[in-house]
Amino acid sequence: MFDALVLGAGPAGLTAGIYLGRAKKSVLILDTGTVGGAPIMTHQVSNYPGIPDVPGYSLAFAMKKQAESFGCKIKGNAVIAGVSLDTPVKRLTLADGTEYEGKTLIIATGGTPRKLGIPKEEVFKGKGISYCATCDGDFFTDKEIVVIGGGNSALEEAVSLSKYASKITILHEFDHFQAFQAAVDEAKANPKLHYVMNVRVLEFIGDSRITGVAYERKETGERGVVEAAGAFVFIGYVPSSKLFEGMLDINDRGEIVADESTQTSLPGVYAAGDIRTKRIRQLTTAVADGTVAALYAIHHMESQPA
Numbered sequence: 001m002f003d004a005l006v007l008g009a010g011p012a013g014l015t016a017g018i019y020l021g022r023a024k025k026s027v028l029i030l031d032t033g034t035v036g037g038a039p040i041m042t043h044q045v046s047n048y049p050g051i052p053d054v055p056g057y058s059l060a061f062a063m064k065k066q067a068e069s070f071g072c073k074i075k076g077n078a079v080i081a082g083v084s085l086d087t088p089v090k091r092l093t094l095a096d097g098t099e100y101e102g103k104t105l106i107i108a109t110g111g112t113p114r115k116l117g118i119p120k121e122e123v124f125k126g127k128g129i130s131y132c133a134t135c136d137g138d139f140f141t142d143k144e145i146v147v148i149g150g151g152n153s154a155l156e157e158a159v160s161l162s163k164y165a166s167k168i169t170i171l172h173e174f175d176h177f178q179a180f181q182a183a184v185d186e187a188k189a190n191p192k193l194h195y196v197m198n199v200r201v202l203e204f205i206g207d208s209r210i211t212g213v214a215y216e217r218k219e220t221g222e223r224g225v226v227e228a229a230g231a232f233v234f235i236g237y238v239p240s241s242k243l244f245e246g247m248l249d250i251n252d253r254g255e256i257v258a259d260e261s262t263q264t265s266l267p268g269v270y271a272a273g274d275i276r277t278k279r280i281r282q283l284t285t286a287v288a289d290g291t292v293a294a295l296y297a298i299h300h301m302e303s304q305p306a
């Protein structure tokens with residue numbers, strides 16, 4: 001029996017682990033993927049207070065080490081078969097039959113990149129289409145590429161990709177960006193970045209790898225193709241909440257309903273970071289949620305009868 005089970009080893013889950021471990025609570029953090037979460041996919045983080053410029057994976061690794069130094073057990077690539085939340089003791093079952101019990105559960109499962117859902121996207125995934133600049137940017141050194149999206153991630157990752165690619169065309173569905181002004185200014189100052197705004201991306205073109213991206217102008221219906229050796233897609237995320245469907249309140253966007261307290265619809269179960277209902281999804285908001293969830297979880301376990 002652990003004091004706290006934490007699902008997701010991204011910034012929110014690892015921060016919860018740091019606070020719980022420091023309070024001498026026993027913690028198991030399970031992640032279905034690579035420990036570290038979305039920062040692993042982030043080339044450079046420039047807005048984390050106190051660390052002006054840091055590769056995302058370095059920040060994630062430092063958080064993992066810090067959580068482990070406070071005694072957290074952390075396991076990546078876990079295959080979770082089931083979860084049971086309706087009794088005071090929360091239970092997780094892995095695919096190999098291993099069962100874990102916890103007095104509290106913190107859900108910090110974040111989300112996965114949203115797909116465009118257009119022809120050939122699945123076929124060319126890994127053959128020119130990527131959702132991770134850090135992982136794949138280097139493959140496109142001196143090549144022309146496309147970035148699809150117009151939010152903070154799209155603009156920031158396009159700037160980071162300009163270290164490799166010779167030309168980057170940003171295709172965006174609106175005539176304005178949905179990003180912070182600093183990100184827009186930095187992108188606009190970069191001579192390698194070009195823009196095709198207010199378009200619908202129609203399909204990826206190519207035989208064995210992509211050679212271009214077809215689009216349609218929303219106002220006129222005029223069609224065009226940007227020739228490109230690669231396409232990076234940054235159009236938001238899909239919350240990883242499927243496991244909890246029917247157990248917790250989840251809204252129509254798939255976010256687990258929880259306010260600033262991170263308290264979900266079940267006592268002893270908290271939702272922290274990108275997975276919960278909120279407007280701003282950043283590293284700082286995720287680590288803030290991890291802190292709050294840990295402190296509420298401690299309060300919960302200490303107020304329960306022995």
Ligand SMILES: Cc1cc2nc3c(=O)[nH]c(=O)nc-3n(C[C@H](O)[C@H](O)[C@H](O)COP(=O)(O)OP(=O)(O)OC[C@H]3O[C@@H](n4cnc5c(N)ncnc54)[C@H](O)[C@@H]3O)c2cc1C
Binds near residue numbers: 273
């Ligand atoms: C490309 C990109 C660039 C970004 N750049 C910045 C930036 O520069 N600055 C900034 O502040 N923010 C940035 N962000 C946003 C920031 O990374 C996120 O807001 C933050 O990582 C959210 O943390 P989290 O812990 O809630 O979720 P995540 O980081 O998404 O971590 C969730 C973890 O949960 C795991 N998981 C999923 N399902 C399960 C399950 N069922 N059981 C167990 N584990 C599960 C996942 O494998 C993952 O490791 C960026 C995001 C992206 C995608």
